Amino acid sequence: MTPPTHDESSGNALGARLNWLRAAVLGANDGIVSTAGLVVGVAGATEDRSALLTAGLAGLLAGSLSMAAGEYVSVSTQRDSERAALSEEKRQLREEPEAELEELVGMLTERGLSRAVAREAAEQLTRRDALRAHASVELGIDPDELTNPWHAAWASFLAFTAGALLPLLAMVLPPEGWRLAVTVGCVLAAMVMTGWSSARLGAAPPGPAVLRNVTGGALAMAVTYATGTLLDAAGA
Numbered sequence: 001m002t003p004p005t006h007d008e009s010s011g012n013a014l015g016a017r018l019n020w021l022r023a024a025v026l027g028a029n030d031g032i033v034s035t036a037g038l039v040v041g042v043a044g045a046t047e048d049r050s051a052l053l054t055a056g057l058a059g060l061l062a063g064s065l066s067m068a069a070g071e072y073v074s075v076s077t078q079r080d081s082e083r084a085a086l087s088e089e090k091r092q093l094r095e096e097p098e099a100e101l102e103e104l105v106g107m108l109t110e111r112g113l114s115r116a117v118a119r120e121a122a123e124q125l126t127r128r129d130a131l132r133a134h135a136s137v138e139l140g141i142d143p144d145e146l147t148n149p150w151h152a153a154w155a156s157f158l159a160f161t162a163g164a165l166l167p168l169l170a171m172v173l174p175p176e177g178w179r180l181a182v183t184v185g186c187v188l189a190a191m192v193m194t195g196w197s198s199a200r201l202g203a204a205p206p207g208p209a210v211l212r213n214v215t216g217g218a219l220a221m222a223v224t225y226a227t228g229t230l231l232d233a234a235g236a
């Protein structure tokens with residue numbers, strides 16, 4: 001699950017929320033596909049419910065913990081580099097305020113303001129909160145809203161777990177003989193929904209996203225099922 005980027009301007013809380021939502025959908029999608037691949041693969045070899053449950057649960061935990069750990073590491077690193085950039089900016093503002101003001105004027109001009117308006121805006125922003133102005137215009141971050149690595153880790157964990165529960169339950173709840181069909185059906189339906197919503201949340205056309213997502217999920221299940229069947233036939 002990728003953390004929301006700081007591309008959105010600091011005032012764009014809706015954009016940030018959509019990024020989070022999209023990351024959650026993609027995290028759930030990961031949970032669905034990887035756990036579906038796992039339980040369908042095991043189902044290729046055995047119909048035994050406790051084997052399926054064990055494999056699915058282990059896959060759920062392994063996946064959600066590894067996603068959470070990865071997210072924790074990546075967001076911590078991102079936060080460290082944002083903090084380093086902020087303290088460098090602080091140092092520059094202290095040591096060379098004139099050059100920093102010029103820099104801000106330059107960046108505002110690049111964004112389309114006329115020279116005179118840019119200068120006026122830069123002076124006002126600097127008087128009000130110079131660091132915040134540079135953080136926002138130059139670095140694209142809000143110094144008060146650096147992403148918390150624990151929040152990101154929890155969000156990944158929960159999103160992956162929510163997704164993984166679908167194929168796990170679809171595999172172990174139905175009676176023998178129905179498990180595979182129910183799981184494949186549920187997973188493909190979920191692929192349609194997650195593909196559609198992630199495209200909508202990213203303002204992309206949903207058709208191709210749904211097609212790619214369903215194809216990806218179907219491939220994952222086909223490959224692991226074939227592998228499970230072959231291993232079973234080979235007496236492994």
Ligand SMILES: [Zn+2]
Nearest residue numbers: 100103134138
């Ligand atoms: Zn600066």
